[in-house]
Amino acid sequence: xxxxxxxxxxxxxxxxxxxxxxxxxxxxxxxxxxxxxxxxxxxxxxxxxxxxxxxxxxxxxxxxxxxxxxxxxxxxxxxxxxxxxxxxxxxxxxxxxxxxxxxxxxxxxxxxxxxxxxxxxxxxxxxxxxxxxxxxxxxxxxxxxxxxxxxxxxxxxxxxxxxxxxxxxxxxxxxxxxxxxxxxxxxxxxxxxxxxxxxxxxxxxxxxxxxxxxxxxxxxxxxxxxxxxxxxxxxxxxxxxxxxxxxxxxxxxxxxxxxxxxxxxxxxxxxxxxxxxxxxxxxxxxxxxxxxxxxxxxxxxxxxxxxxxxxxxxxxxxxxxxxxxxxxxxxxxxxxxxxxxxxxxxxxxxxxxxxxxxxxxxx
Amino acid sequence: xxxxxxxxxxxxxxxxxxxxxxxxxxxxxxxxxxxxxxxxxxxxxxxxxxxxxxxxxxxxxxxxxxxxxxxxxxxxxxxxxxxxxxxxxxxxxxxxxxxxxxxxxxxxxxxxxxxxxxxxxxxxxxxxxxxxxxxxxxxxxxxxxxxxxxxxxxxxxxxxxxxxxxxxxxxxxxxxxxxxxxxxxxxxxxxxxxxxxxxxxxxxxxxxxxxxxxxxxxxxxxxxxxxxxxxxxxxxxxxxxxxxxxxxxxxxxxxxxxxxxxxxxxxxxxxxxxxxxxxxxxxxxxxxxxxxxxxxxxxxxxx
Ligand SMILES: Nc1ncnc2c1ncn2[C@@H]1O[C@H](COP(=O)(O)OP(=O)(O)O)[C@@H](O)[C@H]1O
Ligand SMILES: [Mg+2]
Numbered sequence: 214x215x216x217x218x219x220x221x222x223x224x225x226x227x228x229x230x231x232x233x234x235x236x237x238x239x240x241x242x243x244x245x246x247x248x249x250x251x252x253x254x255x256x257x258x259x260x261x262x263x264x265x266x267x268x269x270x271x272x273x274x275x276x277x278x279x280x281x282x283x284x285x286x287x288x289x290x291x292x293x294x295x296x297x298x299x300x301x302x303x304x305x306x307x308x309x310x311x312x313x314x315x316x317x318x319x320x321x322x323x324x325x326x327x328x329x330x331x332x333x334x335x336x337x338x339x340x341x342x343x344x345x346x347x348x349x350x351x352x353x354x355x356x357x358x359x360x361x362x363x364x365x366x367x368x369x370x371x372x373x374x375x376x377x378x379x380x381x382x383x384x385x386x387x388x389x390x391x392x393x394x395x396x397x398x399x400x401x402x403x404x405x406x407x408x409x410x411x412x413x414x415x416x417x418x419x420x421x422x423x424x425x426x427x428x429x430x431x432x433x434x435x436x437x438x439x440x441x442x443x444x445x446x447x448x449x450x451x452x453x454x455x456x457x458x459x460x461x462x463x464x465x466x467x468x469x470x471x472x473x474x475x476x477x478x479x480x481x482x483x484x485x486x487x488x489x490x491x492x493x494x495x496x497x498x499x500x501x502x503x504x505x506x507x508x509x510x511x512x513x514x515x516x517x518x519x520x521x522x523x524x525x526x527x528x529x530x531x532x533x534x535x536x537x538x539x540x541x542x543x544x545x546x547x548x549x550x551x552x553x554x555x556x557x558x559x560x561x562x563x564x565x566x567x568x569x570x571x572x573x574x575x576x
Numbered sequence: 577x578x579x580x581x582x583x584x585x586x587x588x589x590x591x592x593x594x595x596x597x598x599x600x601x602x603x604x605x606x607x608x609x610x611x612x613x614x615x616x617x618x619x620x621x622x623x624x625x626x627x628x629x630x631x632x633x634x635x636x637x638x639x640x641x642x643x644x645x646x647x648x649x650x651x652x653x654x655x656x657x658x659x660x661x662x663x664x665x666x667x668x669x670x671x672x673x674x675x676x677x678x679x680x681x682x683x684x685x686x687x688x689x690x691x692x693x694x695x696x697x698x699x700x701x702x703x704x705x706x707x708x709x710x711x712x713x714x715x716x717x718x719x720x721x722x723x724x725x726x727x728x729x730x731x732x733x734x735x736x737x738x739x740x741x742x743x744x745x746x747x748x749x750x751x752x753x754x755x756x757x758x759x760x761x762x763x764x765x766x767x768x769x770x771x772x773x774x775x776x777x778x779x780x781x782x783x784x785x786x787x788x789x790x791x792x793x794x795x796x797x798x799x800x801x802x803x804x805x806x807x808x809x810x811x812x813x814x815x816x817x818x819x820x821x822x823x824x825x826x827x828x829x830x831x832x833x834x835x836x837x838x839x840x841x842x843x844x845x846x847x848x849x850x851x852x853x854x855x856x857x858x859x860x861x862x863x864x865x866x867x868x869x870x871x872x873x874x875x876x877x878x879x
Contacts, residue, residue, distance in 0.1 A: 265764050286770035298761035302783045311779070312769035343868065363769070 215276035215289070215366055216241055217262065217399060223270035224257050231257055232423045234271065239416075244393050244400045248410035249420035249446070255403040256371055258420070262401065263369055264288050275367070290367035291360035295375060297352045299344040305331070305355050306340040312363045330358045333392070350381045357389075361396065370402040374409065386412060407447050411435070419443050441494060441572040444565055450499045450529055452565070453539045459491040467511075468495055468566070471535025476511040481564055484575040492569040499529065499542040501563025504549060508558040514539065517554045613840035619830070626837065633841035643842070645817045646825040649732065653821055654800035657739045662793055664740070665747025666785075670777055673755045683752070687745040694742070698809025701738040702727070705810070731811050731819045738806055743799070747792055754788035755781065787861075794857050798850055822846050 217239045224232040232254045239245045247255040260266040262273055264285035272279050280288050291312075299308050306327050307314075313323045331337045334354040344352055353373065360368060374382045374389075390413055393400055404410055410417050411431045418428040419442075427439040431447075438444035444452045457470035466482040468475050475495075477485050485493070497514075505513065516532035516539055523545060530541040530549065541557055549555060566575045608623070613633055617626035637643045668686065672679060689697070704711040705726035713723045726734045758781060766780050782789075804823040807813065813820030813828070820828075822842065830839035 263768060265767070285764075285768045286772075290768065292765070292768050294761045294765060296759075296761055298759065298765040300762055300766070300780060301759070302786075311766070311771075315770045315775060359765075359769075 215399070216274075217367065217401070218274040219258070219262070219271070220274065221271040222258065222261065222268065222273065224254070224261060224266065225269040230269075230423065232261075235425060237418060237425065237428070239399055239401065242397055242399060244402065244413060244415040245418060246402045246404060246410040246414035246416070247418050247420055248404055248407060249426075251405050253420045254423045255405075255420055259369055259371055259401060259403045262288075262367075263290060263292050288367070289365045290369055291363040291365045292369040293356045293360050293371070293373045295372040297344075297356040297376075299352060299355055299359075301344055304341050304343050305336060305347070305358075308344065308355055309358045309362045311359070326362055330362045333361065334358045334388075349377055350385065353377060353385060357392075366398060368396075368398045368400045370400065370404075372404055373402075375404070375406070389413060408449065411447065417447075419446060421446075437574070438496075438565065439574055441496070441567045441574075444496050444567070444574070448498055450540045450542060452496045452498050453537075454567075455495045455497075455534065455537055455539070456569070457493050457495045459485045459488050459493060468493065468564075470495065471537065473514050473534060474510065475514075475559060475564070477564070478561060481561070481566070484566055487575050488566065489568055489570060493575070494567040494569055494572070496565035496567060497539075497559055498563055499540040501560040502539075502541045502543075502557040503560070504541075504543055504547050504555060505558045506556055508556045510556075512561075513556045513558045515554055515556050516541065518549055518551050521549065521551060609840045609843055612837055613844050615837045617837040617840075618834050619836055629837070633837045634845075637838065637841055637845065642817060643825070646820050646822055647845075649817065649819060650801060650821045650823075653732065653736060653739075653803070653819075654797055656736050657743070657800050658793060658796045660736070661740050661744045661747050661796060662789070665744045666751045666782075666789065668744070668748050669751035669755055670781065673752060683749075687749055689742045690745040692742070694805035695809055697738065697742050698806040701734075701741075701806070702810050705734055727811055728815055731815060735807050735810055735819050738810065739800070739803065742806070743796065747796065750788060750792045751785065754785045758784050790857060790861060794854060797853060801846060801850055 217237075219235050219237040222232060222235040222237075223230065235254075235258060237245075247258060249255055257266060261268055261281075264280070264283060264287075268281040271281075273281050275288060300311065303311065309327050309330055310323050313326060318326075327340070328337070331340055334357050336351065336354050336358055339347060339351060339355075344355065347355065353376075356373065374385050377385060386409055393413065402409075402413060414431055416428060417431055417434050419426040419434065421442050427434060427443045434443060434447055438447065438452075441454065445454065455470050455473070457468045457473075460467045460469050460474075466477045466485050468477055468485065502514065514534055516530075516534050518530050518532050520531040522529040522531070526545055527542055528545045528547075530543065532539045532541055543549075567573065568575060612623055612626070614628060614630060615623065615626035616629045616632070617623065672683060672686075692700075707713060707723065707725060707728075710726070712726060716723055724730060762784075763776060763780060766776050771779060802823050803821060804827065807819055807821060807824060808827075811819045813824045823846075826839050826842045826846070829835050829842060
């Protein structure tokens, strides 16, 4: 399968520039997810790769070939659209086989292909129906089947699950993950949903405001976010951020702010030295806080518990620390009472430090 | 009266005034015409004084070669006019459905002919068709080509050309509206699936526009069967009966031949023809829907 490379890709609509020099290389057989808040330019990037939008500047390479002047049909790709984009006047079989019929493949081959693909996505019983007589999930499968039938090396998805209800979305997500392991293709998947990104991706590309913020495996991004935006975007419930200063006392390094003062050890303490003027943002994920009544003040936050959200085995506590809201995720069995001020130990590896001005992670 | 009952009746109450006006303006004259078509009726008589003659008017017409001639002219006119207008109108819409600078201006200009009063259109074309000083023949002269006897030997063709000029915009704007309401993403999907511009038109755009096109075609057909002013001004039905479409013949039967009963019978033939056409068209779409539903039902039984 060809490697896709974006070289300083720029998109302008009239005077407005919406993509600012996107640099990206997608390896062979990789499931790449472009993720970011609505309006950050994910779809535009994908549509430029597809050839549905003109490239304002820069170049797209598929294999070694520059393709930005090629029509979509000459780029060897298939695409699944957010609204499925089925042909309403054709039945499921005709929808799936449209590309093959345009290629004038022999009828027997087309029939076999349609049956195989329909089987793969579980549509065999619906081949004669028009899209209007299908449910949302089934239409989604038709869109998927149509893309699969094309046998192209590159597979593009633009928020394919966002029109489904929550339960179906979870189910389709799992099916998609299974399918992506079975078929050998380069997949580029656009979503605003970080859970989809985390579960599906070999590699996540986080975008914001027309720039790439960070790219890497889900684990890299989750454990070592490059800046405050990425840290806050990935993970649910989101990371807590506290304004703080670095302090030194008796050779020990502390990060202190309204209502807390944590000791930093080893590598973290060295990082702290790089903060400009000692001003930092302390980031701690809700899952890196653990209830411990006996914890010492140097390793814990003392939080005033405001609300408890029960979500089954886990609960999310909404707490307050020196005027800032802090969320804690913990086992629902843990005995905590609302309105109390309690101590929560901070996992030393879960401490993230960001520069206050640039919001970049200290590294 | 219970509230529920009032609620149920209120739509009918709101509709009542419109229904009354419709009844007076539509049903009454229609009934009058049907009633009159069974009588031997001169303009100087009231309808009560006219003698009842049963189906005589209809039978006379049925055997009247002039009526046949007129019917043939009407059918020919409607067929050519509507099919050519559909092809040009839809073709233009497909061509101009894109965002290029100046396109909206061009589109506005293209619908101008439709806004001109038919009588003016007739006068304008009569001038342009004039054998010696008309635009066309003067142009032919200056090109050194032989003149054409537009409103003589080729009267029907000339009348058809004028109608096409006036009514193609109607089909154009309706087709354009239909095109612009097509699902954009389905067309994008077709591009990715490998459809050329031409294949997109054949396999996606035209089939999706079809419901609008059928209604447009029907509206134009009905109109084409009733056309009067332009032809009246251009040729008055001549030479001979070569452009005497039914509407013109009806009007002449009533005014020149003073046979109101026959004119009414002729109108009813025309009405019948149009109704057959409409019913046929709707039956066709129904049949298509039913066929699709049957296929679907069959497929479900199989599964
Ligand atoms: N056709 C267009 N004309 C002008 N601006 C556009 C157009 N399409 C998208 N944009 C702008 O480009 C930005 C990125 O859009 P998009 O790629 O669709 O975002 P998303 O990440 O939600 O998919 C948005 O700010 C949007 O307003
Ligand atoms: Mg989008």
